[in-house]
Amino acid sequence: MLKPAFAIGTAAALWASAVGAQETIDLKFAVFTPEQEITYQEAMKPWAEAVMEATDGKVNIQLFPGGTLGRDGSKQIKMLKDGVADIAFIIPAYNPGLFPDNAVIELPDTSANATEGSVAFWRLFEGGNLRGYEDFEVLGMFTTAPYSIHGTFPIETMADLKGKKIRIAGKLEQQCVEAIGAVPVGMPISKIPESLSRGVIDATPMHYAALHAFGVAGATDHHYHNVLGSLPFGFIMTREAFDALPEDVQAVMREKGGEALARIFGAAMDAENAKLVQQTIDDPDQTVVEPSEQDRKDWAEAVSTCVNAWTAEHDKGEELHQALIEQLEAIRAE
Numbered sequence: 001m002l003k004p005a006f007a008i009g010t011a012a013a014l015w016a017s018a019v020g021a022q023e024t025i026d027l028k029f030a031v032f033t034p035e036q037e038i039t040y041q042e043a044m045k046p047w048a049e050a051v052m053e054a055t056d057g058k059v060n061i062q063l064f065p066g067g068t069l070g071r072d073g074s075k076q077i078k079m080l081k082d083g084v085a086d087i088a089f090i091i092p093a094y095n096p097g098l099f100p101d102n103a104v105i106e107l108p109d110t111s112a113n114a115t116e117g118s119v120a121f122w123r124l125f126e127g128g129n130l131r132g133y134e135d136f137e138v139l140g141m142f143t144t145a146p147y148s149i150h151g152t153f154p155i156e157t158m159a160d161l162k163g164k165k166i167r168i169a170g171k172l173e174q175q176c177v178e179a180i181g182a183v184p185v186g187m188p189i190s191k192i193p194e195s196l197s198r199g200v201i202d203a204t205p206m207h208y209a210a211l212h213a214f215g216v217a218g219a220t221d222h223h224y225h226n227v228l229g230s231l232p233f234g235f236i237m238t239r240e241a242f243d244a245l246p247e248d249v250q251a252v253m254r255e256k257g258g259e260a261l262a263r264i265f266g267a268a269m270d271a272e273n274a275k276l277v278q279q280t281i282d283d284p285d286q287t288v289v290e291p292s293e294q295d296r297k298d299w300a301e302a303v304s305t306c307v308n309a310w311t312a313e314h315d316k317g318e319e320l321h322q323a324l325i326e327q328l329e330a331i332r333a334e
Helices: 011-017 038-054 071-083 102-106 114-126 171-179 191-199 207-212 240-241 246-257 258-282 293-313 319-332
Strands: 025-030 061-066 086-092 137-144 148-149 167-170 183-187 205-207 222-227 232-238 287-289
Touching: 025 071, 038 061, 038 086, 038 137, 038 232, 038 246, 038 258, 071 086, 071 232, 102 114, 102 171, 102 232, 102 319, 114 137, 114 258, 114 319, 137 240, 137 246, 137 258, 167 171, 171 183, 171 293, 191 246, 205 207, 207 258, 222 232, 222 293, 240 246, 246 258, 258 287, 293 319
Parallel strands: 025 061, 025 086, 167 183, 167 205, 222 287
Antiparallel strands: 086 232, 137 232, 148 205, 148 222
């Protein structure tokens, strides 16, 4: 059976291969995170398998985890446009200015877990609340569980973070780290373990599944459970490439993704996080601190300054914040 390769931007050739008798559409799916990472295992890989099964072999999706096609998270969209990949896993925050509204998901004290965060994120996108996606087909959208703080030093209260160097990704996280009295240090996620070990940073915000998937767990032994926001991410195609696919293939891709996949992934991430939290609590070499009621109040007051700053600075800040709250309330009511 012939399996003609296709490149982004060659819509006519793609259509020809799609309608050709017994020919298969080959799609390359770029994933810069490790193969064992939960998003790959519970969202991207199952989605690709479901699409291939539902199209009876008409589509072959080859996954390239671990950065095989490109390790730089900020270059994934460029890879789509250059034809290196046809589908790509992206973290929107790694593309400053391109997706101006996504940071609403990163606001502290909003979603309580990955399930409601992922569903709310998808609904905001589907409802037209999020700009920047006009040139893309969004196949899956998710959020992590809320980030807690993991460090190399004892953390009993928020006061212990004052003056400490904490890794950040993005402006909002920077503002929130500054609000709690710490010093933000930007760096790629791949550099966190070594930076912790060398003292370049003292702590990092992260959810537990990523803590283990990216090797950060081995570099931290103190875990503080006041939380920041969640990180939004997803996987996409360019509009041109998606529109060139046969309509029945498009329909299957959408059916296997969207809110249904957000719920499946969110539940899997929440279960994994719960397991890893308990595992950490049970480890005598690890220290896990649940903040006191007063410390939670102090934390909430501190991070409210970065929430207020973001909503004031953003041209749709109040509107987006309110839309997210309404979605979360609706999800909880369900």
